[in-house]
Amino acid sequence: MSTAGLLIIGNEILSGKVVDTNSPFLARELRSLGVDLERILTIPDVVETIAEEVRSFSAAYDYVFTSGGIGPTHDDVTMESVAAAFGKPSVVSDSLVERMERAVGKQLNPAMKKMAMLPEGAQVIDAGDLWFPVIVMENVHVFPGIPQLFEKKFHSIRDRFSGVPVKLTRIYVTRYESDIAEDLHGLLAEFPELMLGSYPRIGEPDYRVMLTLESRDDAYLERATRSLCERLTAAVIHRIE
Amino acid sequence: MSTAGLLIIGNEILSGKVVDTNSPFLARELRSLGVDLERILTIPDVVETIAEEVRSFSAAYDYVFTSGGIGPTHDDVTMESVAAAFGKPSVVSDSLVERMERAVGKQLNPAMKKMAMLPEGAQVIDAGDLWFPVIVMENVHVFPGIPQLFEKKFHSIRDRFSGVPVKLTRIYVTRYESDIAEDLHGLLAEFPELMLGSYPRIGEPDYRVMLTLESRDDAYLERATRSLCERLTAAVIHRIE
Numbered sequence: 420m421s422t423a424g425l426l427i428i429g430n431e432i433l434s435g436k437v438v439d440t441n442s443p444f445l446a447r448e449l450r451s452l453g454v455d456l457e458r459i460l461t462i463p464d465v466v467e468t469i470a471e472e473v474r475s476f477s478a479a480y481d482y483v484f485t486s487g488g489i490g491p492t493h494d495d496v497t498m499e500s501v502a503a504a505f506g507k508p509s510v511v512s513d514s515l516v517e518r519m520e521r522a523v524g525k526q527l528n529p530a531m532k533k534m535a536m537l538p539e540g541a542q543v544i545d546a547g548d549l550w551f552p553v554i555v556m557e558n559v560h561v562f563p564g565i566p567q568l569f570e571k572k573f574h575s576i577r578d579r580f581s582g583v584p585v586k587l588t589r590i591y592v593t594r595y596e597s598d599i600a601e602d603l604h605g606l607l608a609e610f611p612e613l614m615l616g617s618y619p620r621i622g623e624p625d626y627r628v629m630l631t632l633e634s635r636d637d638a639y640l641e642r643a644t645r646s647l648c649e650r651l652t653a654a655v656i657h658r659i660e
Numbered sequence: 661m662s663t664a665g666l667l668i669i670g671n672e673i674l675s676g677k678v679v680d681t682n683s684p685f686l687a688r689e690l691r692s693l694g695v696d697l698e699r700i701l702t703i704p705d706v707v708e709t710i711a712e713e714v715r716s717f718s719a720a721y722d723y724v725f726t727s728g729g730i731g732p733t734h735d736d737v738t739m740e741s742v743a744a745a746f747g748k749p750s751v752v753s754d755s756l757v758e759r760m761e762r763a764v765g766k767q768l769n770p771a772m773k774k775m776a777m778l779p780e781g782a783q784v785i786d787a788g789d790l791w792f793p794v795i796v797m798e799n800v801h802v803f804p805g806i807p808q809l810f811e812k813k814f815h816s817i818r819d820r821f822s823g824v825p826v827k828l829t830r831i832y833v834t835r836y837e838s839d840i841a842e843d844l845h846g847l848l849a850e851f852p853e854l855m856l857g858s859y860p861r862i863g864e865p866d867y868r869v870m871l872t873l874e875s876r877d878d879a880y881l882e883r884a885t886r887s888l889c890e891r892l893t894a895a896v897i898h899r900i901e
Contacts, residue, residue, distance in 0.1 A: 433698065456674045459674065459701070460700070493848055596733050597771040600734070600769075
């Protein structure tokens with residue numbers, strides 16, 4: 420089983436000026452791959468903070484992803500922070516300079532040259548039809564914050580990540596959570612390995628709670644689903660997906 | 661200046677089944693109050709993890725907010741985790757039991773009684789017309805994950821939080837970030853206290869970069885805006901907001 424952590428880097432998210440859509444995107448993608456996303460952390464554009472969290476995430480999870488802070492301006496400090504996290508200097512990548520000059524058709528200005536400074540030892544991975552590659556430092560995958568680019572770049576290297584996909588059954592229930600809580604406890608006593616979620620919804624005309632039953636084991640999930648249906652009785656179940 | 665940290669608690673966010681809208685909501689609200697949101701962390705429904713992060717956030721920020729995990733089912737473990745964070749036992753709140761029984765018009769079942777267990781010493785604060793109050797333990801404000809309730813509850817106690825609001829000017833620029841990076845460096849050298857953000861946009865027909873200039877000092881912001889406009893020249897500026 421593989422685990423992952425996601426670092427969202429950017430003052431614009433914390434100040435509410437921009438809504439982070441990269442987290443929900445990556446959460447869904449990793450789920451479908453069967454990789455367990457264990458933590459999402461949003462932090463400001465501050466080198467020491469980013470470096471500390473990159474170091475700690477890199478040690479804690481199989482895959483780490485960062486979003487944001489890799490452009491050419493003063494507030495783009497992710498790359499130097501990743502270098503600092505691993506105690507490496509930032510060095511000009513000649514192959515990246517060449518690649519960028521080919522893409523823009525002229526010599527790089529100082530701001531663009533900054534984008535070609537990578538942590539020593541970083542891998543440069545082609546990102547499909549995008550001119551700027553994906554940079555990977557040990558298990559840390561450095562992505563841009565712009566959602567269109569984040570998504571394209573993730574898709575371009577999606578094959579590198581693998582896990583055992585989780586199977587999901589949703590059961591929509593017409594009772595309040597507190598009325599079915601005992602049934603859920605009973606179910607978990609019988610199926611301790613089941614991942615069971617209970618989510619009340621307001622304003623849904625047809626149901627009050629969405630239950631999610633999840634397992635990496637198909638047969639286990641099926642048995643648990645059957646057991647829950649017996650506990651709840653059909654009158655309480657609006658639908659099963 | 662006041663600071664804040666936000667803990668989003670819930671497997672459903674990490675697995676991509678539910679999109680977290682409470683973070684962007686609270687980020688905008690705190691910004692308009694002038695409170696600096698410094699960190700947003702999404703973690704699973706695990707007591708030890710929640711307790712550790714609540715303790716660390718409580719020490720680091722003036723205000724801490726938690727979202728999720730306070731319902732009546734097995735996966736609602738936030739309240740006991742907050743108790744553990746402060747080394748307090750969970751105790752039945754008689755006033756809360758009474759309030760809940762009045763609201764539902766009958767004796768509480770075991771699942772509902774669980775919702776009346778609070779960390780010893782927690783404050784119970786009326787939440788406007790909502791039957792379930794806001795629970796506050798030291799500087800930690802415990803909110804439900806359901807967006808409608810999260811928002812209503814925040815509004816009901818919004819007056820408790822205060823800071824010095826930040827003034828914002830947005831400048832939309834028709835050039836690439838790398839073309840204006842030097843101008844931004846010059847601006848920051850002249851106005852080191854300015855909060856300056858640079859956000860490239862893809863697919864906008866009229867501009868390529870949104871710049872944000874922010875300060876708590878009106879006059880400072882005005883001078884910085886004027887200086888930047890002179891540096892960039894009018895031809896590059898699409899509009900100012």
